Amino acid sequence: MSAIASVSPAATEGLAAFDDDVPRPARLLGAAGLAWLGVAAVVLVWPDAQEVARTDLLGTLAAVLGGVLLLSWALGWIVPAVARLGHRAPWLCVLAVALAAWETVTAKLDLLPLPFFASPQAFLEVYTDDYPRLLDCLYHSVVLLAKGYLLGAAVGFASGVALGWSTRIGYWVHPVLRLIGPLPATAWIPLAFFVFPSSASASVFLIALATWFPTTVLTWSGVASxxxxxxxxxxxxxxxxxFLxxxxxxxxxxxxxxxxxxxGLGSSFAVLVVAEMLGVKSGLGWYLQWSQGWAAYANMYADLFIMALMCSTLITLLFRLRDRMLAWQKGLVQW
Amino acid sequence: MVSAALDLAPEAGTGSVAAGATLQIQGISHGFVLQNEILPVLHDITLRADPGEFVALLGASGCGKSTLLRLCAGLDRPRRGRLQMDGVEITRPHPSRVIMFQDPTLFPWRTVWDNAALGLEARGELRHGRSRVDEVLSLVGLGNFGRAYPHQLSGGMAQRASLARALVNDPRLLLLDEPLGKLDSLTRLTMQGELTRLWQQRGFTVLMVTHDVEEALLMAQRVIVFSERPACIRADLQVGLPFPRRRDDPELLRLRHEALGLLGLEAIW
Known part of the structure; x- marks a missing residue:
């Protein structure tokens, strides 16, 4: 391949390498390992003041993580690739301190009022005990979101291209877009659940609507410019x-x-949660509502965490797709 | 869509020739509507380019030369007058007359190769034309850069790629709109030589807009000097010098003086 063509990727790599090749694998990674072993000691040795289960499991997990980190630190002297983990070390240290503090003020000293402030053990217990339900909720949320989002994105893309391309279609679609688009999709909730035959189809419609508007407007402006x-x-x-x-x-x-x-993906998340709280019997949004009804705050936090992971993963996937399709552009934002 | 001219694709490198076209411009007047008034741009232009002739259109910037080129390409219709290529009225764009702009206007999402193949792909001829694309890319010196993206190219390379995109279609009339206008001066000198060589090799008719007097005199056989807007033809200078030309040729210097005088810039000399 030509010299010129390979210049720019190599150049950016070179810059990144600048950052990473500073050999700081080891020391802070070792410290993180010790910190996590410390967390394990706090959890296992200090007796609980609250009545909690899973203390042993939490301690063991912390100890295993600490062990793995220490091992990576040791390996970092031999295998350079492992040494790269070093740039995560500051985060790992901070997390260890934060977890120890959380554990101290909840399970160990019982300083914060229950049930609003759950201990790490309680958090963990939700995952070990209620995972079938959580997985089921995750599955239903993903399916609902996928249906609504894909529908909204497809229609939005098509209407955006049509608006940007054809003045005749623009004549009819533009006023509708201007009037209906800015209305938050959630405002349609009362009507949607009344008009649609099932609450599932109403939810799909609402999510699609929330996705449709930004996709249309941006596609339109893209084609027009x-x-x-x-x-x-x-x-x-x-x-x-x-061809044109x-x-x-x-x-x-x-x-x-x-x-x-x-x-569109961002607004579809918002609508997903609201729609699930109202209309369905399984889903992460429904689980939030349901656990709050039981004052099971640990369950709520655990659910929020999964929700955050799901949204973040979906955004990451979208950015990956974009990076693939827009490889010809330079200066893409790194997510 | 496939014209007879395109079927006569010559073998590249052998020096064989897709014959140039005759271009006839008769009494063209054109203008743009600006705030309910017509701003006249071209006034009664009559001009004829013979097959294989290299004609430069010289004039101050903004005088309407580029508009004339767009009319010749068939991208716009003139308000008055007739345009003919080989006796056939020009009513719409056609791949036998390709226009090359000051900006390379490469599609940034396509590799150099895919950009060069644009015309073939648009007409559904790509399957038989792949080797043609390769040939033309090596002809303009981009043989090794087919997989590069436009943002990875220098200005000169991008303009070469743009030239390749035009040449793949075996144009019989090449319309150049200040094609070297944005290049640095060294690249510009090289490209002037290369374009002239290509034209001699291929024998297509060239209509080149420029506001660089020396460039026009170095490359063209005829230099048409335009007045300011609304543009009309002020002079038709014959440049009889053989190629390759020398910048310090006394005849060229004399013509340069004359052209600058026609443009109202005598004092500079």
């Missing part, structure tokens, strides 16, 4: 309307489209 010179070039070379839309307008608009898909 394509340089006319691109069309001139393609037309001179014999391109027909089909599929091979010129859409690829040129893709960076905008992905901003729209990202914003």
């Amino acid at each position: 394509v340089q006319t010179a691109y069309y001139d070039v393609a037309r001179t070379l014999g391109a027909g309307p089909r 839309v599929l091979k010129v307008a859409i690829p040129a608009a893709l960076p905008h489209v992905f901003v729209g898909l990202f914003m």
Whole structure:
């Protein structure tokens, strides 16, 4: 491959390497290992003041993590790849301190009022005891979100391209978009649950609606802002309307489209939670409501944590897809 | 969509030639609507380029040369007058007359190879034309850069890629809109030589807009000097010098003086 073509990736790698090659694998990673062993000691040795289960499990997990970190620290002297873990070490140290503090003020000293402030053990207990239900909820949430989001994104993309391309379609769609789009999807909740045959289909509709608006607007602006010179070039070379839309307008608009898909994903999360609290019998949003009803705050926190992981993972997937499809762009934001 | 001209694809490198086209511009007047008034841009332009001729259009920037080029490409229709290529009215764009802009206008999401293949792909001829793309890329010196993306290219390389995208279609009329205008001066000198060589090799007709007097005189056989807007033809200078030309040729210096005088810039000399 040519010299020029390989210049820019190599250059960015070089910069990153600058950051990482400073050999700081070891010391802080070792400290993190010791810190986690310390956490294990606090958990296991200090008797609990609260009545909690899973103390042994929590202590064991902390000890195992500490052991693994110490081992990585040792390996870091031999295997450079492991030494790279070093840049996570500050975080691991802070987490160890935070967990120890949390454990101290809850389970060990019982300083914070129950049930609002759950101990780490209680948190852990939710996962060991209620995981079938949580997994079921996660599954239902993901399926519901996928249906609504994909539907909304597909319709939004299509209507955005149509708006940007055809003035005749724009004439009809634009006023509708301007009137209905800015309305939060949640405002449709009373109507949607009344009009749709099932609460599941109402939820899909609401999520799709929340996704549709930003996707449409951004796709539209992407298509509308394509340089006319691109069309001139393609037309001179014999391109027909089909080619102009599929091979010129859409690829040129893709960076905008992905901003729209990202914003749509964000609002779809918001609607997902609300819709699940209202209309369904399984789902992470439903679980929140349900556990709060039982004053099971530990369950609520555990559920929130899973929800955060799910949303973060989905955003990550979207960014991965974007990086793949927009590999030709430079200066992409790293998520 | 496939024209007879395209079927005559010559074998690259052998020096064989897709014959240049005759371009006839008859009494063209054109203008733009600006705040309910028509701003006249071109006034009664009549011009003829013979097959294989290299004609430069010289004038102050903003005088309407580029507009004339767009009309010749068929991207816009003139308000008055007739445009013909080989006796056929120009009503819409066609791959036998390709326009090259000051900006390379490469599609940033396509590799250099895919950019060069744009015309073939748009007309559904890519399957038979793959080797053609390779040939043209090596012809412009980008043989090894097919997989690079436009943002990885220097200005000169990007303009070469743009040239390759035009040449793949075997144009019979090449319309150049200040193609070297944004290049650094050294790259510009190199490209002037390369473009002239390509034209001699291929024999297509060239209409090149420029506001660089020396460039026009170095490259073209005829230099049409335009007045300021609304542009009309002020002079038609014949440059009879053989190629490759020398910048310090006394005849070239004399013509340069004359052209600058026609543009109202005598005092500078």
